[in-house]
Amino acid sequence: MKVSICMITYNHEAYIEKAIKSVLSQNTNFQYELVISNDASTDGTSKLIEGIINSHPKASNIKYINHKENVGMMKNYLNALKACTGEYIALCDGDDYWINDDKLQMQADFLESNSGFNIVYTLNKILHDNNELVDNKTKPINNRVADVKDLIEGNFITASSTMFRNVIQDIQFSPWMYSSPYGDWPTYLLLTRRGEKIKCLKHRTLVYRKNVGVISKMKQENISILQSNYDMLSKMSNDENYMELKELINDKLYLLELSFIKHFNRNKEYRAAFEKIKELKGYNVKNKAKNITIFKIYLKSFFKGLFVH
Numbered sequence: 001m002k003v004s005i006c007m008i009t010y011n012h013e014a015y016i017e018k019a020i021k022s023v024l025s026q027n028t029n030f031q032y033e034l035v036i037s038n039d040a041s042t043d044g045t046s047k048l049i050e051g052i053i054n055s056h057p058k059a060s061n062i063k064y065i066n067h068k069e070n071v072g073m074m075k076n077y078l079n080a081l082k083a084c085t086g087e088y089i090a091l092c093d094g095d096d097y098w099i100n101d102d103k104l105q106m107q108a109d110f111l112e113s114n115s116g117f118n119i120v121y122t123l124n125k126i127l128h129d130n131n132e133l134v135d136n137k138t139k140p141i142n143n144r145v146a147d148v149k150d151l152i153e154g155n156f157i158t159a160s161s162t163m164f165r166n167v168i169q170d171i172q173f174s175p176w177m178y179s180s181p182y183g184d185w186p187t188y189l190l191l192t193r194r195g196e197k198i199k200c201l202k203h204r205t206l207v208y209r210k211n212v213g214v215i216s217k218m219k220q221e222n223i224s225i226l227q228s229n230y231d232m233l234s235k236m237s238n239d240e241n242y243m244e245l246k247e248l249i250n251d252k253l254y255l256l257e258l259s260f261i262k263h264f265n266r267n268k269e270y271r272a273a274f275e276k277i278k279e280l281k282g283y284n285v286k287n288k289a290k291n292i293t294i295f296k297i298y299l300k301s302f303f304k305g306l307f308v309h
Contacts, residue, residue, distance in 0.1 A: 002030035004086030009094030037080035107163035118196035
């Protein structure tokens with residue numbers, strides 16, 4: 001099998017049919033499989049999937065995993081990855097859809113010809129709640145070759161645009177992964193931890209629905225993205241699967257600690273900022289901030305933290 005498409009879904013009754021059909025419309029000169037993993041949806045998602053399996057001319061490409069009990073997003077995602085048998089894996093969430101029928105072929109051709117790259121992704125369009133469809137803005141990083149140093153700063157890749165080498169089948173995922181708020185970001189870090197490169201193809205191949213994905217839900221539920229990133233990287237720093245990245249992760253954690261201090265100061269939580277400063281002593285990093293701005297943060301937290309109870 002050349003390519004597996006990993007599609008996880010939960011209560012995507014309004015979106016899943018479009019997502020599946022956009023995958024099955026791909027034009028390729030190779031065989032591909034669509035692995036759909038349904039996390040015990042309580043709406044009509046499963047019925048729609050089964051209807052496509054029973055009627056679509058390319059239904060034989062579908063491998064359907066229908067969980068009887070809800071296992072959670074990350075377990076659903078990681079199990080689906082393990083079920084992918086292709087040389088390459090593409091991601092397509094059940095609430096997104098592809099708009100370029102040559103997407104798989106272009107990305108597979110790139111990986112075939114460029115052995116030093118493990119990830120290839122594309123540009124995308126955003127569908128807003130009012131059904132307005134707009135081009136997602138091109139970022140400077142989209143115009144150059146990227147690597148793990150870029151990824152450690154934050155995830156800049158839209159999951160449903162991605163294809164990567166299936167080099168994770170032999171990896172034993174650590175327990176923390178199953179409760180992580182993110183699936184794609186730690187996967188990309190695994191794929192690039194030994195210096196492998198990342199390429200963006202300048203084609204808009206998918207539509208990403210605004211206010212539907214994980215980050216949107218975190219914002220809606222008032223969950224701190226800063227805290228979530230810190231928690232994930234903290235666990236990753238002690239994970240043998242990421243040992244090659246320990247120094248980079250440590251540097252990033254230090255900078256996140258500084259972000260916490262700035263956040264606490266903005267909210268006049270000076271005691272919390274002061275306590276965070278103490279934690280900085282535990283870091284041994286090369287890029288410790290020593291400029292005047294950071295010193296101001298230290299001083300503000302130190303003096304106000306001493307007297308604010």
